[in-house]
Amino acid sequence: MNSNWCLFTSYDDNFKRVSSFAIPAMKKYAAKHCMDFDEHVNFQCGRPVSWSKIYLALDKFALGYEYIFWVDADAVFCRFDEDIRSLITSDADIYYALENIGQDRSRLNAGVWVMRNTHDTLKFLHRIISLDRYTNHKWWEQAAIIEALGLRSMFDNDDHGIDAPTEFMKKVAWLPNRWNSFAGMDYNPTANIRHFIALDNNGKEIAMRIDALISRLEPERSSMAEEEFLQITKLLWKSCIRKVHVHQRMYAPRTLQNISRFFRGRPLSVLAK
Incomplete structure (x- = not known):
């Protein structure tokens, strides 16, 4: 100790x-x-x-x-x-x-x-x-x-x-x-801890990969970045993640590679558009 x-x-x-x-x-x-x-x-x-x-x-x-x-x-x-x-x-x-x-x-x-x-x-x-x-x-x-x-x-x-x-x-x-803020659900833009609940393990990994990607794009996680993460998770919670939960398939790698390529070198604010 x-x-x-x-x-x-x-x-x-x-x-x-x-x-x-x-x-x-x-x-x-x-x-x-x-x-x-x-x-x-x-x-x-x-x-x-x-x-x-x-x-x-x-x-x-x-x-x-x-x-x-x-x-x-x-x-x-x-x-x-x-x-x-x-x-x-x-x-x-x-x-x-x-x-x-x-x-x-x-x-x-x-x-x-x-x-x-x-x-x-x-x-x-x-x-x-x-x-x-x-x-x-x-x-x-x-x-x-x-x-x-x-x-x-x-x-x-x-x-x-x-x-x-x-x-x-x-x-x-x-x-x-x-x-103890719940990603994609009870969201708090000033969160100290983001909790990835109510998903199977594949769904958790997808959401956590997205979260990590946002952090790499903007390490300081400004309020704008937090709001953009919320918008992404709101969309994906109802589509990609739900599909993973229902069909037990992993969509994360290709989805995230495409997101990463699209936003490389661009301001993070484009995510909100």
Whole structure:
């Protein structure tokens, strides 16, 4: 341990290509803000891989870290100047971000979070693990987290219910959307982390390749570049990426080569036309 903070992530072999877009940026952020960084590949917890973050959180606290900072392996840092420590207060030990799901509703998303090493936090993590009926839920551990906090209005369909906040909610604070912004969906042009959710692995890779291409064209990612990325993803989310999801085919290489050739040597603003 070189720091009392650890930024970490986990994925399996099926996610290696997707994670290859995210890991370098995580390492860069951790180095810039003097945090330790760990990536765990094929970590075995006896449950689907998404659950690994809960078991790894307990492992990190056992090592003595005061704070742990989890980022999903399909979430990419796109800005590095803001230190997430600036959001930490003495009143909260657990920090999640909300996703906008429409109709004035929002839902906890477990793709980016921070936790402080306290008795209450450890109790919370063990409570999540105890909710094993959510082991194979479509949201995996995220469903168990929502249940542990008593936020049943965030569920869909048969699981939906009236909120009855538990004791753990007293220690929860919400991160600003810029720390977990959803590419092509709940988009934030000032995002620190862009999360590529709701796609199969091929779709994630296409969107992440486009994101990387925009960054190469304009490394500083001005507000104009961010707006142009939004316009591209809005178009491709409904066409190329949807086709990948439905037909399980990879369209990315040829599509991106054509985009790259077309824009080589041109101002990025042409993308908005």
